Amino acid sequence: MPFKCLSSVSSRTLPISDRLSLSRFRRRASFATSTIISKDRFSALKERLPNVTFSTNSYELYWHGKGQSYHPSVPPDVVATPETLEDVRTIMQFCVSERIPVIPFGTGTSLEGHVAALYGGLCLDMAKFQSIEIPDFSSADLPDPIAVVGAGVTRKKLNEALRHTGMQFMIDPGADASLGGMVSTGASGTAAVKYGTMRENILALDCVLADEEATVVSTGSRSLKNSAGYDLLSLMCGSEGTLGVITSVTVKLHSIPEYVIAAVCSFSSLYAAAQAVATLKLSNIPVSRCELLDSASVEAFNAYNKESRPLLVRPTLFLEFQGASELVLQEQVSNTQSICVHDFGGSHFSFASNEQDRKALWSARHSLYYAAIALRPGATDALVTDACVPLSKFASLISETAADVREKGVIGPCFGHAGDGNLHCILPILEQESADYLLKVEQVNENLIKRTLDAGGSCSGEHGVGYGKIKYLERQYGQGAVEMMKRIKKGLDPYNLMNPGKVVSV
């Protein structure tokens, strides 16, 4: 049987929620791809790459076309797992000559349908790119706090390798994502308010382009500043596998802070809590994490953690402070308490410095995802919204969105990386979800994005565009910017083979 470019996996093997909407995405390519890959040529590729696994196992295909996104799986035709840069180049050259789409894959933790093989093709699973190069921090020479890692290394694996060095990679998007994937989506998470996003935490990367030569591009440098030529590093960051495949990433490390204090404060309204956050930021108080949870989040936690003492069901702000001295942190906590309690009517302000107490204090935040999913027994997926507004608009955005969720009778908490103005809702979806409920969930998301764009914000703070959010880009930026993105895509990926149908439609 010829190896087909449009997947042969039957939709009958898919969960029903996927089957419901799969037909929407089973479209044919509008660009020139082979519809059938010659079996002979494919065999020749396999012979040339004896160390590379090529899988057509239906579960593998299903997972690689879905990941953790709520979007339906659109499986690739084959999953290749290369081990070396030369493997990647050989595969890329083959795919270019055969006009086969290539979808880079890290750990599948992205959320906007990034890995769906909308036009079939080959999924390039980077799991075997596991090299980790870290300096000898025990050496007498001063080391640079930099690690060079293979694209498949996850952030937890990197931090495990850094154990006992006193250093850490600080970006924490929640999921144990691969570094290549985190660059691709421009990930960030709870620590971004202090350490920035992936964009501010990468120094260099290597990638392979989808041209006849499978050009290898090394960009960036090991220095902290770089003003030499176009910023290819930032361009690749957030490009979601649509411009090339990232093989290696050079990241910044940071010293693990000597002192950490966690604090929690309840508020009578989301609005007041969000205003307290904006004031903290304007006052230059250097919070290291700053998470705001609505009442529904706290209820979800109370229901999920029946053994813990229930928390007061109110909008709750979770804060963290890091520094080189306890004295400094205590002053920051004291100033924060004054703003939260005196200026914005917060209550139950408490804080802790030892690790165990800090974890206990933040437990509601830590278990939020699972607590949210547990709100709807049988839920297999969740639509996780992602929008980012200027801080002055965050109070309105989170209040109005939480009200929208309640009014529509949709289940799920609203919370946010409040210090960045980044709002999420976790809206669990059943395996066999009614069209009516799905519509309401989608309306919550639509309304959220509309409010966000009206406020001058971004339709994605950290999850990226995938194909789920392509429709918002023109509303956010206007036609000119989308046209500019298309020209970049065409210039770098002339055959539209890199993760086609994502970010921009060309």
Next chain:
Amino acid sequence: MPFKCLSSVSSRTLPISDRLSLSRFRRRASFATSTIISKDRFSALKERLPNVTFSTNSYELYWHGKGQSYHPSVPPDVVATPETLEDVRTIMQFCVSERIPVIPFGTGTSLEGHVAALYGGLCLDMAKFQSIEIPDFSSADLPDPIAVVGAGVTRKKLNEALRHTGMQFMIDPGADASLGGMVSTGASGTAAVKYGTMRENILALDCVLADEEATVVSTGSRSLKNSAGYDLLSLMCGSEGTLGVITSVTVKLHSIPEYVIAAVCSFSSLYAAAQAVATLKLSNIPVSRCELLDSASVEAFNAYNKESRPLLVRPTLFLEFQGASELVLQEQVSNTQSICVHDFGGSHFSFASNEQDRKALWSARHSLYYAAIALRPGATDALVTDACVPLSKFASLISETAADVREKGVIGPCFGHAGDGNLHCILPILEQESADYLLKVEQVNENLIKRTLDAGGSCSGEHGVGYGKIKYLERQYGQGAVEMMKRIKKGLDPYNLMNPGKVVSV
């Protein structure tokens, strides 16, 4: 007389040092440009744009083709000074239809020949883009610390408009550059160690592309994070007018810190001083400025400021700390003193917190540029080097470069934004410089770049590429990245009209 695309300004009107090397750059375009612009069509453009000044005054042309760069002036054919976005679009459409190169111009303070009209053409002086939109910080509503400014607004003008608000735009490259220009070169300066470079301080921008429609691109958002689509903002930042012309910039503002302490410490060697800096950074001590001056810098200052008490002629570290409380800063200063003095043998550690004393303490750093120029009476220009290495290599780089300057008998101080690993030398050049001396100056620069690239650094930390550093890009990144830059350039500027001959040669 027809209006010619290659300048009619006689090279005899230029200073001799420019005449010496001008012939090198008087090359013809290798791409399709009109060599003669039809006078009729140009008259029609002028009629359509009665508010736009078009100058062919020879001094204007000379200055607009040179700016403060030591590179020779290569004057444009005409300088246009538009007032509105529509003016820019009309000019751009004209230049595209006539295939006339367009060179955007801010204040001319860039240093790598960025404004030289290598292929003739029209200089687009953005001086009249002077709008400043800042929030009402006295309002009861919480404002976003954001300003939206026209590309021609200089940083000092913006900060003047922010007087009495308690906020400031923090990037300080020394020169009073325009914001559009600072984005274009990816500028930074002494405050980058705390606040980052332009890239981390812009949220959005508008630009006009060189296509038939003169497409207006609005990119970025007003939110602190943005993961929606390709990062056009970072791509335009550092693109040096080669992809489009920036018309408006949205920048972040920061609260003016309540407490500031300046400190100074002498060291027995540049190496020890640079190692102290790397240790400070690894220790998470948040310095807000961190400048290292070699002995030649101190000598230059002593000679220039004869009225002041002479400083000890030694490598000297200038530090600044900012924060919300004196207590916090004192702890940071105390920890810094311990590292500088006890760990790395520093001496004469002194610090000051009131503004006048701080200024006095830092006076050597503040007057460095003029003190350096004064080292060679009659000097009209200076080659200001710019290279950036990982912090672990900065000690070697500054020591070896200072030695190289001494050994070659070249005059000029070496200093750096040590907290970023960014090294500069200011090497004054006489109006009638000997070829032999010029060669030595260029050798110092060549050697510096070679050491930098060998150390994994960047050939430009903050000045950009212009045409002076194009030759280093391939050595820094390899062929793949340069090819990728060329494809971006071709995709966005299909007729190679935007500041041609800069950044990449296509």
